[in-house]
Amino acid sequence: MKKNKGFSLIEILIVISIFSVVGILSTRAILLTMRGAKKSDSQVRVRENVNYALSVIERQIRSSESVTCTASTTILNYVSLEGTSATFSCVTAGTDKYIASGSARLTSGDIVITSCSFDCTQVDQNKPPIVKVSIVAEDATTTSIEKGSVTAETEIVTRNY
Numbered sequence: 001m002k003k004n005k006g007f008s009l010i011e012i013l014i015v016i017s018i019f020s021v022v023g024i025l026s027t028r029a030i031l032l033t034m035r036g037a038k039k040s041d042s043q044v045r046v047r048e049n050v051n052y053a054l055s056v057i058e059r060q061i062r063s064s065e066s067v068t069c070t071a072s073t074t075i076l077n078y079v080s081l082e083g084t085s086a087t088f089s090c091v092t093a094g095t096d097k098y099i100a101s102g103s104a105r106l107t108s109g110d111i112v113i114t115s116c117s118f119d120c121t122q123v124d125q126n127k128p129p130i131v132k133v134s135i136v137a138e139d140a141t142t143t144s145i146e147k148g149s150v151t152a153e154t155e156i157v158t159r160n161y
Contacts, residue, residue: 035146038146046150049110050135050137052106053135057106061088062157067158074118092116098111098112107137110140110141111139118133128157133156135153136150
């Protein structure tokens, strides 16, 4: 009798199941890597926006002639070196939430400011006011899993003139 050479059905099923498991695991690893890269890009975009807004606020407040401490924690009034009154504000009403300088946006429409406050303290008249700025922002263009979020805080001591 002549023996037939080949693979049995069980051998073929075992190989197919091993390749399926390897394929599923590698696809999952690639998807997790891509999700992590998107979250990292989202976080960088939000961080850049918040850092830009903080740098503009810090530059203007540090070199301002005076800062007016008000009861509102979402509006900061100051007088620039040129003698003009100006404001920074946290616009948090509605769906479009951003930081504004006067009427101009400091943050892009790609991010949403979830929390923002200006806290102004002055120990006495002989010392300059200290302005504490707190910002929490998140990406508005990505899904919840890939959404980047940033919390930033800074204290600005105005110069004595």
